[in-house]
Amino acid sequence: MSRIANAFARARAEGRAALVTFVTGGDPTPEATPAILDALVAGGADLIELGLPFTDPMADGLAIQRANLRALGAGATSAKMFAIARDFRARHPEVPLVLMGYANPMLRRGPEAFAQACAEAGIDGVICVDIPAEQDASLGPALRAERIASVRLATPTTDAARLPAVLEGADGFLYYVSVAGITGQQQAALASIEDAVARLKAATDLPVAVGFGIRTPEQAAAIGRVADGVVVGSAIVDAIAGAAAAGTDPAAAAGNIVAGLAAALSRQEQAA
Amino acid sequence: MTLPNSLRAQPDPQGNFGSFGGRYVAETLMPLILDLDREYRAAKADPAFRAELDALARHYVGRPSPLYYAERLTETIRKGAAPGMGAKVYLKREELNHTGSHKINNCVGQILLARRMGRTRIIAETGAGSHGVATATVCARFGLKCVVYMGAKDVERQQANVFRMKLLGAEVVPVTSGAQTLKDALNEALRDWVANVADTFYLIGTVAGPHPYPEMVRDFQSVIGTEARAQMLEAEGRLPDLLVAAVGGGSNAIGLFHAFLDDPEVAMLGIEAAGHGVHTDKHAASIGGGSPGVLHGNRTYLLQDEDGQISEAHSISAGLDYPGIGPEHAWLHDIGRVRYEGVTDQEAVDAFALLAGVEGIIPALECAHALAAVPARAKAMRADQIILVNLSGRGDKDMATVADAMGTSI
Numbered sequence: 001m002s003r004i005a006n007a008f009a010r011a012r013a014e015g016r017a018a019l020v021t022f023v024t025g026g027d028p029t030p031e032a033t034p035a036i037l038d039a040l041v042a043g044g045a046d047l048i049e050l051g052l053p054f055t056d057p058m059a060d061g062l063a064i065q066r067a068n069l070r071a072l073g074a075g076a077t078s079a080k081m082f083a084i085a086r087d088f089r090a091r092h093p094e095v096p097l098v099l100m101g102y103a104n105p106m107l108r109r110g111p112e113a114f115a116q117a118c119a120e121a122g123i124d125g126v127i128c129v130d131i132p133a134e135q136d137a138s139l140g141p142a143l144r145a146e147r148i149a150s151v152r153l154a155t156p157t158t159d160a161a162r163l164p165a166v167l168e169g170a171d172g173f174l175y176y177v178s179v180a181g182i183t184g185q186q187q188a189a190l191a192s193i194e195d196a197v198a199r200l201k202a203a204t205d206l207p208v209a210v211g212f213g214i215r216t217p218e219q220a221a222a223i224g225r226v227a228d229g230v231v232v233g234s235a236i237v238d239a240i241a242g243a244a245a246a247g248t249d250p251a252a253a254a255g256n257i258v259a260g261l262a263a264a265l266s267r268q269e270q271a272a
Numbered sequence: 273m274t275l276p277n278s279l280r281a282q283p284d285p286q287g288n289f290g291s292f293g294g295r296y297v298a299e300t301l302m303p304l305i306l307d308l309d310r311e312y313r314a315a316k317a318d319p320a321f322r323a324e325l326d327a328l329a330r331h332y333v334g335r336p337s338p339l340y341y342a343e344r345l346t347e348t349i350r351k352g353a354a355p356g357m358g359a360k361v362y363l364k365r366e367e368l369n370h371t372g373s374h375k376i377n378n379c380v381g382q383i384l385l386a387r388r389m390g391r392t393r394i395i396a397e398t399g400a401g402s403h404g405v406a407t408a409t410v411c412a413r414f415g416l417k418c419v420v421y422m423g424a425k426d427v428e429r430q431q432a433n434v435f436r437m438k439l440l441g442a443e444v445v446p447v448t449s450g451a452q453t454l455k456d457a458l459n460e461a462l463r464d465w466v467a468n469v470a471d472t473f474y475l476i477g478t479v480a481g482p483h484p485y486p487e488m489v490r491d492f493q494s495v496i497g498t499e500a501r502a503q504m505l506e507a508e509g510r511l512p513d514l515l516v517a518a519v520g521g522g523s524n525a526i527g528l529f530h531a532f533l534d535d536p537e538v539a540m541l542g543i544e545a546a547g548h549g550v551h552t553d554k555h556a557a558s559i560g561g562g563s564p565g566v567l568h569g570n571r572t573y574l575l576q577d578e579d580g581q582i583s584e585a586h587s588i589s590a591g592l593d594y595p596g597i598g599p600e601h602a603w604l605h606d607i608g609r610v611r612y613e614g615v616t617d618q619e620a621v622d623a624f625a626l627l628a629g630v631e632g633i634i635p636a637l638e639c640a641h642a643l644a645a646v647p648a649r650a651k652a653m654r655a656d657q658i659i660l661v662n663l664s665g666r667g668d669k670d671m672a673t674v675a676d677a678m679g680t681s682i
Contacts (some may be wrong), residue, residue: 055450055582056567058459059298059466065449078579103296103566108580130566132302134286134295138571155300157469162303180300181467 003096003124004149004172007046008207008228016265017224019044020209021258022100022233024051024067025084026076028244032251033084034091036240039255041095044262047229048088049127052081052101059129061184063234067241078105082121089122098125098151098172103138106131111142118148125149125172133165140169149173154200156180156188163203173207173229174200178214184234187213194226217264224265232261279533279609282600287483287570290606292599295482296566300466309484311389316491321384328380329495332413335377337496338365339503339660344630349650359513359653361646363633363663364500364528373636373665374496374524375406375477381492382475383410391473393417397461399426399454399520400591400638401433402665403477408442418442421460423453426590433669451584454594458568478521479598482569486598493527500660501531508658514649515540517662518641519612520556520592522601524664529610539611541649542601543641545587546614556585558597559605559612567595572602588617588673589637591665619644621677624667636665637673 001009011018021040025033040048053071057064085097099118106114106128118126126148131139133152143150149172157180158166167174176196178188193210200208210223211231220230236254243253287293295305315321329335342361350358366374386394394411396418398404404420411418420437424446427434437444450456458481465474479486479493504512515532517525519542532538547555555561558573565574567582575583575595585595604610615623620637623644628634635643642661650659667674675682 054580056455056459058462058568059300061463062449069450072581104574104576104582105580107566108576108578129298130296130569132295132297132299134302138294138296138566153299155298157300157303159303162306166299177300180469182463185467 002149002172003094004047006094007096008173011046012228017227018046018207018209018229019258019262019265020047020049020211020229020231021045021236022049022051022231023236023240023254024053024064024071025081026053026071026074027067027237027240028070028250029074030071030076030080030084034087035251036254037084037088038091039251040258041092043255043258045258047096047098049098049100049231049233050081050085052078052099052105054102054105057102059182061182061234063184063237063241067237082117085121085123096124097122098127099123100127101129103128103130106139111139115142115146115148118143119146123148125151127151127153127175133168136169151175153177156192156196167204170204170206173209174204175231176200176208176210176227177212178210179212181212183212185213187219190222193223197227217260220261221264221267230265280530282603283483283487287487289600289603292564292572292602293483293486293570295569296571297482297569298466300469304469305482312385312484312488315385315388321388324384325381329377333370333376333380334368335495336499336503337368339500339507340365341507342631345627346650348630349647350655352647353651356655357651357653358655359650359657359659361650362504362512362658362660364496364660366496366524366662366664367636367666371406371409372668373402373406374493374527375403376409377495377527378477378489378492378523379406379410379475383414383416386416386473386475387414389473391471393419393468393472394475395419395421395461395464395472396475396477397421397454397457398477399457399593400589400669401426401430401437402591402669404442404444405433405436405440407475407477408437408440411442412440419464420444421447421457421464423451423457424448425452426454426457429673430590430669453585454590455582455585462568478523479526479600480521480568480570480572480596486570486600489523490526490530490600493523494530496524496527496662497529497531500528504658504660511535511538512658512660513537513539513653514659516543516642516645516649516659518543518592518638518664519597519601520545520594520638521596522598524639524662526598526600528662533609540609541645542610542612543645544612544614545589545592545641546616547586547588549616550614554586555614556587556592556594557614558595559602560614562595564602570599572599573597588620588677589641591636591638592641613645615641615644617677621674624674633663634667635663636667637670639664640667
């Protein structure tokens with residue numbers, strides 16, 4: 001079983017949703033990222049999404065836009081992100097690591113070179129925001145050749161007619177973007193999320209993780225009751241930015257947020 | 273799939289012009305783009321839509337725009353040419369359209385489509401403000417809410433156009449992210465669209481973005497070349513030997529070129545903004561100094577570094593200040609049908625002054641780039657040959673910029 005499948009299976013066995021945490025690689029500096037990733041794991045993250053920085057993150061809100069520019073300003077490069085992933089894999093042999101970002105940095109040296117670099121760095125999956133199912137040929141085959149999961153996004157606008165196309169070639173888990181909008185904005189109504197997750201789970205055996213607009217332990221716990229995984233990004237990125245601006249330890253700040261989220265998801269287990 | 277017997281049959285149903293184009297957008301937008309594609313095909317096949325568009329083009333935009341023989345410009349160029357040399361220069365007068373540029377051609381088309389789709393809120397990006405003004409204009413005409421995203425830097429250097437948009441009832445949102453120019457305005461418009469999928473229509477101003485935008489905007493702009501081709505046949509009894517147009521995103525250029533693509537005797541020249549020079553890091557020549565990549569929904573030539581990070585573009589002309597180019601141009605470059613060259617800021621300013629001085633026409637800085645390439649070309653052609661330049665916009669908006677470049681103040 002893959003590291004991604006294992007992580008979801010373990011959480012499920014513990015009667016809780018998996019905690020998926022996102023940080024932008026290289027934010028606030030590439031040197032700070034390894035300790036931040038370690039803090040996410042120590043805080044209780046089940047799966048790490050590492051953001052590959054891009055100058056033009058057009059699906060992201062202000063928090064992650066700024067994180068991308070901070071990372072690039074601090075000298076983040078693709079090579080450094082792969083090195084960070086490789087070292088993470090050495091320190092954490094079992095924690096799944098998914099690279100998330102935009103098409104241009106992923107395709108710049110060709111899809112095969114990108115997929116090989118992912119495989120060599122021990123990356124388990126890739127989420128590309130601006131490669132929809134229709135454009136799968138530009139990256140999907142290269143990822144599958146290296147046994148890297150191509151994690152697909154489903155959204156409130158993904159209707160029943162379109163869902164099979166989205167699921168074709170999807171791997172690892174299905175990421176349900178619960179809000180039609182950018183990252184870091186308001187949360188969708190719980191009832192609509194519950195309906196959507198039920199609809200998705202009827203169509204796929206992949207675990208369904210829900211993200212966008214989830215900031216607090218309470219929100220995470222509520223989503224955790226209806227989904228296999230809960231994705232939190234902007235709230236962690238905000239904590240890192242705040243710590244960096246205040247001159248305090250960004251890893252500690254990120255770890256605190258994640259520990260709170262993880263505790264809320266575990267209480268779910270006790271309540272069940 | 274490329275149809276073998278016509279260069280005018282692109283793109284394929286997935287929006288590919290050869291290896292360029294496509295639909296690289298977030299999943300949230302994908303159903304909307306498919307919906308737009310269906311509606312556009314239906315509208316295109318509907319005679320009532322065509323009739324409404326033609327009526328607006330004639331009575332509101334002021335089409336057809338004149339084809340003008342620039343006699344004094346031609347004479348001026350011939351003074352420096354060898355005997356018997358110096359091609360005749362014609363101008364397609366798109367600057368005489370309502371709102372002062374070719375941008376309105378596309379806006380009237382898309383606004384009719386937005387109405388047909390029942391959308392009540394229109395968003396747009398703008399660089400120099402020409403597309404923003406044209407969008408605000410059609411929104412005022414049809415009573416639709418209008419939000420225009422404009423880089424904060426462009427808001428600063430194009431204040432007259434900002435005021436025009438507000439006067440027309442549009443909300444102008446200054447974009448402070450990134451480089452604060454056209455590329456960032458596009459990012460912000462995409463963020464708005466993804467968050468307002470139910471009522472909003474994104475009225476893209478150039479032949480870029482996800483399919484079907486490059487095709488649709490080209491279709492609405494191709495009226496330029498369709499008219500010019502007929503006008504030239506009437507005036508000269510033959511087709512021109514060379515077409516010249518400025519290329520930022522490339523809508524005025526493809527608008528002129530498209531009707532002539534299957535005329536092998538007609539050569540075509542697209543002029544990119546070379547800024548301080550393509551060898552420097554201050555230019556906007558995506559083909560001359562860029563490489564293929566994916567941005568804003570399509571695969572095309574981009575200014576980027578070795579990691580695929582997008583570089584800042586530079587041009588004296590805010591309308592050309594974009595680090596990409598429409599995918600159809602990328603394809604026309606790769607197959608060699610159109611030649612693309614660069615013209616610097618200084619050359620554009622000189623051409624701006626030249627046309628004002630000899631023809632009494634003040635061109636926009638964008639098409640001043642195209643004009644700058646003309647004298648050298650004309651001198652190398654026989655006097656019985658013809659160059660047709662797309663005069664895509666008027667230069668009123670550029671007074672402060674040009675005065676500044678000439679070292680004077682207004």
